Amino acid sequence: MLAFIVAFFGCGQKDEGKSQAEKSKVEEAVKEAVTKEFKMYEGAKAALEKADKESKERVAKEAK
Secondary structure (H helix, E strand, C coil): CHHHHHHHHHHHHHHHHHHHHHHHHHHHHHHHHHHHHHHHHHHHHHHHHHHHHHHHHHHHHHHC
């Protein structure tokens, strides 16, 4: 009976370790995805700002 209890709790600890490793992998994947999306957003934002600036310069030049 005592061996069964020790084995039961021992297996539970292994599952927790495995679960924690899987959780860590998922967290890392989410972090990478969010970082990638944020970099894409920053790039699009910079491109839009550049296009807006060029457009305003062109309009100002044509108005002269």
